[in-house]
Amino acid sequence: MKFILFLISMIVYILFFPFLIVFTAAETSSITQSQSLSYGKTLVSPSGIFELGFFNLGNPNKIYLGIWYKNIPLQNIVWVANGGNSIKDSFSILKLDSSGNLVLTHNNTVVWSTSSPEKAQNPVAELLDSGNLVIRDENGAKEDAYLWQSFDYPSNTMLQGMKVGWDLKRNFSTRLIAWKSDDDPTQGDLSWGIILHPYPEIYMMKGTKKYHRLGPWNGLRFSGFPLMKPNNHIYYSEFVCNQEEVYFRWSLKQTSSISKVVLNQTTLERQRYVWSGKSWILYAALPEDYCDHYGVCGANTYCTTSALPMCQCLKGFKPKSPEEWNSMDWSEGCVQKHPLSCRDKLSDGFVPVDGLKVPDTKDTFVDETIDLKHCRTKCLNNCSCMAYTNSN
Numbered sequence: 001m002k003f004i005l006f007l008i009s010m011i012v013y014i015l016f017f018p019f020l021i022v023f024t025a026a027e028t029s030s031i032t033q034s035q036s037l038s039y040g041k042t043l044v045s046p047s048g049i050f051e052l053g054f055f056n057l058g059n060p061n062k063i064y065l066g067i068w069y070k071n072i073p074l075q076n077i078v079w080v081a082n083g084g085n086s087i088k089d090s091f092s093i094l095k096l097d098s099s100g101n102l103v104l105t106h107n108n109t110v111v112w113s114t115s116s117p118e119k120a121q122n123p124v125a126e127l128l129d130s131g132n133l134v135i136r137d138e139n140g141a142k143e144d145a146y147l148w149q150s151f152d153y154p155s156n157t158m159l160q161g162m163k164v165g166w167d168l169k170r171n172f173s174t175r176l177i178a179w180k181s182d183d184d185p186t187q188g189d190l191s192w193g194i195i196l197h198p199y200p201e202i203y204m205m206k207g208t209k210k211y212h213r214l215g216p217w218n219g220l221r222f223s224g225f226p227l228m229k230p231n232n233h234i235y236y237s238e239f240v241c242n243q244e245e246v247y248f249r250w251s252l253k254q255t256s257s258i259s260k261v262v263l264n265q266t267t268l269e270r271q272r273y274v275w276s277g278k279s280w281i282l283y284a285a286l287p288e289d290y291c292d293h294y295g296v297c298g299a300n301t302y303c304t305t306s307a308l309p310m311c312q313c314l315k316g317f318k319p320k321s322p323e324e325w326n327s328m329d330w331s332e333g334c335v336q337k338h339p340l341s342c343r344d345k346l347s348d349g350f351v352p353v354d355g356l357k358v359p360d361t362k363d364t365f366v367d368e369t370i371d372l373k374h375c376r377t378k379c380l381n382n383c384s385c386m387a388y389t390n391s392n
Contacts, residue, residue, distance in 0.1 A: 030126035031096065032138075039063070039090035043127045044070060050078070050131045054092060057183040062086035064185060065094060065104055065112065067131055067150070069258070075273075075280055078131055078157040078260065079150050082112040083185035096123050100135060100147060116147040123147070131159045155185060158250075158261040160235070164202070165194045165247030174247075178265035188265035199361040199391060200246045203294075204263075204270060204286065210294040211268065212287045215357040217241075217248075219392035224357035225286070234259060234274060234283065259283070298333020302356050315351050342383035350376065350387070358389060366391070 027044040031037055042053035051070040055077070056063050064086055069076040087106045094104050097113075100123030104112040120137035127133050133150040136143065151162045152172070156179045158164060166173050175193025179185045189207045194200050202222065204212040215224030217239040234257065235250045252259060258275035269287065273280040287293055290310070291303035297311035298320070304310055311325075313334035319325035320332040340348060370378065372390050379385035 029128075030124050031094075032122075032124050033096045033098075033100075036093050036095040038093050045127045045129045045131070047129045049129050050127060052127045052133060054087075054090070057185070059183070061088050063088070063090065063092065065092070066185075067127065067133060072258070072275060077185075078159060079133070080155050080185040081150075083155055083179070084187060085111055087111060096125055096135070100137070102135060102148075114148045118147050120147055130161050132161075155179065155187075156263045156265075158263075160251045160259070161249060163245075163247040163249045164192070165200075165240075165245065166196060167245050169244055176261075176263040176270070178263040180265055182266070190263060190265045190268060192263050192270050194246055194248065196246065197361045198364045198366050200241060201361050202248060206268070212270075212292055212294055213357075213360065214286070216361050216391065218358075224292070225288075295331070297330045300334040300336075301330065302353070314353070340383070348380065350379075359387065 027042075027048070029043055029046050031043065037043065037053070039054045042051050044051050048070055050067055052065075052067050054063050054065055055068065057077075064083065065081040066077055067079040069078065081104060089106075092104065092106045092111070094102060097103050099116075100118075100120035101116055102114045102125055103110060114135065116135065120135070120140075122138040123135055124138050125133065125135050130151075134146045135148040136146050151159075152174055154162060154164075154174065154176055156176060158176055162174075164174055164176065173193060175191050178188040178190040180188045190211070191205045193202065193205075195203050199216050201216055202214045203210050213224065214222035216222065221237065222239075233253065235252050237248065237250045239248050240246065250261075260273055262271050262273065263269075264271055267285075269285045271285045272283045274283045275281075289305050290296065291305050297303045300314050300317045301311050302314060304312070309328060309330070311330035313319060316337055317334035318337050319330075320335045321329075324330075324332055367375070367378070372388075375388045375390070379388040
């Protein structure tokens with residue numbers, strides 16, 4: 001069991017007349033080095049769930065290469081290759097080059113390309129039913145040994161099976177980055193991913209500032225997301241933290257279900273949608289309420305939207321700036337009524353606090369070898385330690 005100590009700094013249809021003849025282009029899910037993908041052609045995943053090709057978002061002079069749900073007509077784009085470098089017309093080609101990388105060109109100018117350190121003898125690019133575009137070596141022993149995959153480079157959408165987090169062996173991070181707007185897939189300044197604190201956490205960042213955090217994983221869910229219950233009927237979640245990787249991913253409980261997570265720059269939210277068969281239904285959104293915004297009440301406080309005022313000092317603390325506090329500016333937080341001397345630890349103690357998001361884990365110490373009793377002792381013996389908890 002892990003324990004945490006918290007430190008102080010908190011078809012194409014062709015009609016021939018007079019005869020009616022209709023034929024459809026054969027669908028394929030992959031291309032090899034002898035093939036290419038041009039405007040008007042697409043790759044379709046084996047079960048016909050996803051489609052890769054060229055599209056625009058209302059402006060015919062801004063064309064993108066991307067992936068979308070093939071049979072969903074609304075808000076169906078899930079990945080964009082050249083979000084920040086649109087193409088002005090249809091003279092575009094996607095192909096595998098001699099090194100096995102995908103290269104998108106427009107009038108012989110490279111618009112976008114992949115980069116893999118490994119070279120394949122017989123490379124193939126394939127669109128999977130998961131929505132993942134992958135490059136692999138057809139001569140390889142393992143089909144899932146990908147040289148490159150779009151799941152490593154998501155845009156604003158997270159699909160089931162996709163990992164958000166860190167590959168520690170490669171020192172490589174995967175995170176969601178919002179579009180600037182619904183019709184502009186250029187990267188915005190809102191991102192959602194894992195920060196490698198001593199006990200890693202998922203943060204929504206607005207530029208370089210923390211905007212929202214889920215709270216650390218407690219074995220069942222993130223401590224700051226009560227809606228993420230193990231018994232929800234839509235999906236189940238997984239958080240993995242070991243020497244090789246740290247990541248979060250989710251999977252649907254029913255194969256017939258369709259769900260996606262979208263990071264929205266306009267609303268500044270991470271939204272989960274479920275497809276009803278006719279429309280996308282908003283299932284959940286983060287932040288959940290005003291209290292969910294990062295640091296809204298300052299240090300040594302707790303926030304309750306139903307309370308007046310909604311920010312309160314923890315027991316044993318008082319507002320750092322009473323004047324600002326009374327004017328409903330709580331950003332300065334609270335300080336101890338009686339500063340700790342750190343000399344007589346027997347006179348000091350702890351107060352249990354229930355139902356709150358565990359504090360920011362930036363300044364923490366994790367010890368996997370001790371129980372809660374020993375964690376308390378260790379915290380008492382550290383003058384900088386302000387709180388302790390078990391992680392699972």
